[in-house]
Amino acid sequence: MATIKQLSIFVENKDGWLADILEIVAGAGADLRALSIADTKSFGVLHIIVDKPEAAEEALTKAGCIVRENDVLSITVADKPGAFAAALRKLADAGISVEYTYAFVGHEPGQAYVILRVDDNEKAERVLG
Amino acid sequence: MGNYYQAEWETAPVEKMREHQGKLLKEQVAHTYKNVAYYRDLMDKAGVAPEDIQSVDDLHKLPFLTKDDLREAYPYGLLAVPLADCVRIQSTSGTTGRRVVAFYTQNDIDLWDECCARAIVAAGGTKEDVVHVSYGYGLFTGGPGLNGGSHKVGSLTLPMSSGNTERQIQFMTDLGSTILCCTPSYAAFLAESIKEMGLRDKIKLKAGIFGAEAWSEEMRRHIEKELGIRAFDIYGLTEISGPGVSFECEEQTGMHINEDHFIPEIINPNTGEVLPLGEKGELVFTSISKKAFPLLRYRTRDICVLSREKCSCGRTLIKMAKPMGRSDDMLIIRGVNVFPSQIETVLLSSGFEANYQLVVDRVNFSDTLEVKVELTPDMFSDTVSVIESKENEVVHKLKSVLGIQANVTLVAPKSIARSEGKAVRIIDNRAGKI
Numbered sequence A: 001m002a003t004i005k006q007l008s009i010f011v012e013n014k015d016g017w018l019a020d021i022l023e024i025v026a027g028a029g030a031d032l033r034a035l036s037i038a039d040t041k042s043f044g045v046l047h048i049i050v051d052k053p054e055a056a057e058e059a060l061t062k063a064g065c066i067v068r069e070n071d072v073l074s075i076t077v078a079d080k081p082g083a084f085a086a087a088l089r090k091l092a093d094a095g096i097s098v099e100y101t102y103a104f105v106g107h108e109p110g111q112a113y114v115i116l117r118v119d120d121n122e123k124a125e126r127v128l129g
Numbered sequence B: 001m002g003n004y005y006q007a008e009w010e011t012a013p014v015e016k017m018r019e020h021q022g023k024l025l026k027e028q029v030a031h032t033y034k035n036v037a038y039y040r041d042l043m044d045k046a047g048v049a050p051e052d053i054q055s056v057d058d059l060h061k062l063p064f065l066t067k068d069d070l071r072e073a074y075p076y077g078l079l080a081v082p083l084a085d086c087v088r089i090q091s092t093s094g095t096t097g098r099r100v101v102a103f104y105t106q107n108d109i110d111l112w113d114e115c116c117a118r119a120i121v122a123a124g125g126t127k128e129d130v131v132h133v134s135y136g137y138g139l140f141t142g143g144p145g146l147n148g149g150s151h152k153v154g155s156l157t158l159p160m161s162s163g164n165t166e167r168q169i170q171f172m173t174d175l176g177s178t179i180l181c182c183t184p185s186y187a188a189f190l191a192e193s194i195k196e197m198g199l200r201d202k203i204k205l206k207a208g209i210f211g212a213e214a215w216s217e218e219m220r221r222h223i224e225k226e227l228g229i230r231a232f233d234i235y236g237l238t239e240i241s242g243p244g245v246s247f248e249c250e251e252q253t254g255m256h257i258n259e260d261h262f263i264p265e266i267i268n269p270n271t272g273e274v275l276p277l278g279e280k281g282e283l284v285f286t287s288i289s290k291k292a293f294p295l296l297r298y299r300t301r302d303i304c305v306l307s308r309e310k311c312s313c314g315r316t317l318i319k320m321a322k323p324m325g326r327s328d329d330m331l332i333i334r335g336v337n338v339f340p341s342q343i344e345t346v347l348l349s350s351g352f353e354a355n356y357q358l359v360v361d362r363v364n365f366s367d368t369l370e371v372k373v374e375l376t377p378d379m380f381s382d383t384v385s386v387i388e389s390k391e392n393e394v395v396h397k398l399k400s401v402l403g404i405q406a407n408v409t410l411v412a413p414k415s416i417a418r419s420e421g422k423a424v425r426i427i428d429n430r431a432g433k434i
């Protein structure tokens, strides 16, 4: 488990925006590791994990995007039934609320990672220890 | 007590003013009746002769003029002097249909400039000031009016016109502009640009004179804070001369009307009946001093209130409240009157900046209103529900202020076109749709 930097970007619901943003990220030399989109009728928030968050953030801000960087938890989920559910149960029992979560595939085969955005990172790290 | 440009008129006793108005009104009616066939016909039809107008008390007998009359009489139908005596035209910014063209003699221009000079002096202007005019120059009256006023005061005038924001800010810092004259939306835009360029402590502005658009108290406070100035309102219409028909003093509680040139009335917009002082209704002006294009009882379509309460600045000129908005800007959505300024107030009070656009459409036989507003970086959160709750807050506030449901769409910063003259805030797509 680790605390990693996530970038969140405000996006309007119009065609082509995802390509635009990913091009800016690529142009900054940052490699995309994970991506998730939360959207509503009128707007969306794109979450990305990249290997060079500072460079990507700078390029996006320069391009006029609203970007926010924050810490999220990245946990390795073992390849067996109920492993992630058990982790979520521990957090719930400790009174930690999960704002959102998304998964991504790691470099090693058979490994999956889950990104967790919780209201208290430190406490969550202790609980999941 | 404040500083005056023409104390004799700005602080004249009410009786002296009324007598002056009566004398000029009588002359103006005779002049118009003799030289303007279009208005003579209106008077004849109404059964009013020039002799019937002896004082301000008789004003109500005269027929009204509307914008439709001005379009109908385009271009020379309301001209009251030989064209050879005119030195200038100005024209209203194009809405649909024919433009309105107003004519001026040299003396008309001088009187107009004096009205603008009063506004500059009321905002604290003196010959020591550097007046930065970012209103458009050309057919639009904003630039020429404040430019002329600044000359009369003797201030150093920077005829910047609108546009080229970087150059505006460069002159502002290099030449030490102290008074900014432009539309409120452009002032807000300049403030934002100055902040971005990190030049806030390099500007010497102390006051701004902002008009030609409806703007709210919230926007005033926003501009005052962002630029570190006092922001004064100014009002005028091209038909009546241009900016300077009325102007704000340091009390900032309404605009003093230059009554020695323009007689105001408030009427019931439906019946045309003159309303008592203090009642809300449509503002009507009679221009009594300018000669080329004299308008008698011109209906402005602005809804406002007049007040004669004593002003701490010492001026005795009657005051008009900030109009709720030109009825040209007024939208009728599902039968409800909506002024963009009401929406602006809600947005600014919710922490947004004045970067918004209103899109009106007709879907399934019913009007829709979409308020597009730029999200500010402070409001952004990585959690969608936090942003959604901001959106809902605005929807609820709009509903309570307007009485109708509006859809709020948050858009990215700088995605709404910035105005360098009048803001294009309204997009009405309803034409031709049932």
Ligand SMILES: [Zn+2]
Residues within 6 Å of the ligand: B249, B250, B251, B256, B311, B312, B313, B314, B315
């Ligand atoms: Zn006053």
